């Protein structure tokens with residue numbers, strides 16, 4: 001079969017990204033333009049600014065991606081785009097940009113779920129072996145799913161309230177760590193000890209998660225100590241939070257490993273960049289002799305290469321979108 005080159009477009013939040021991916025596994029070129037510094041001033045992503053910046057960035061990102069590649073537009077087989085979930089205005093810019101390219105260059109259009117994109121980031125490094133357990137941990141989602149085959153998902157559990165990434169970002173804010181908070185908390189936690197007694201998220205045997213109680217307890221603790229004029233050991237608090245949050249992920253993964261007998265595990269989403277998560281999940285998998293795949297750091301956070309990987313099985317099935325495609329802000333896996 002001849003090689004398939006997919007040009008993929010991602011703009012669900014504050015990264016404008018375009019990639020060319022060969023056969024769903026090889027990154028021919030990747031360009032990512034982040035708006036992080038702009039939004040850091042506001043302590044979080046400002047949706048209107050994000051969509052306006054995507055509009056300004058896309059043509060430059062396309063030029064950069066094509067410059068990095070030996071593949072020209074004539075050799076591209078399809079245009080893939082993230083259409084859900086994310087910030088509506090940001091998604092809209094990407095979807096319209098993708099439609100324009102597909103129309104002008106006469107290419108089929110493929111719509112991709114961003115969360116499934118995070119899962120397929122793993123295909124860029126290791127062959128996905130089914131059935132597998134996928135732990136999806138991002139700014140908006142915390143889900144544990146069984147993937148039985150390409151695009152065949154069975155959700156075991158999800159967060160009942162906040163996502164783990166949301167908890168990281170809010171804890172960062174109360175500790176005055178600049179946006180995006182996750183990497184800052186990760187670093188600070190590595191300097192501290194697990195000394196604070198914090199409420200455990202969900203003490204049951206279900207596959208569901210809950211992070212709002214843990215998040216609120218830290219916000220309250222910091223406010224109370226500040227009001228009393230007591231000093232907080234920021235590194236110890238970050239470490240205590242991180243240990244509690246990640247240990248719960250490992251505990252739920254362990255229940256799934258025990259109950260399902262599946263021995264292939266992948267981790268996906270921005271929080272999979274976390275150092276403690278990567279080492280603790282590896283220990284859990286080792287205990288059950290399960291194979292673990294975690295994307296390299298570049299593919300953990302938002303990027304278009306993962307969208308190209310997730311689009312490939314859809315290309316093979318000829319599951320193409322039409323020009324009525326509209327973005328959707330909410331979505332789960334599957």
Ligand code: KG4
Nearest residue numbers: 138139140165182183270271273274301302
């Ligand atoms: O997947 P992602 O880039 O965007 C969404 O699809 O939501 O994930 C972003 C989330 C943010 O909450 C960010 O703070 C978190 O991933 N994150 C981390 C780390 N790097 C990014 N959380 C913990 N430790 C990190 N090293």
Ligand code: ZN
Nearest residue numbers: 138270301302
């Ligand atoms: Zn993401």
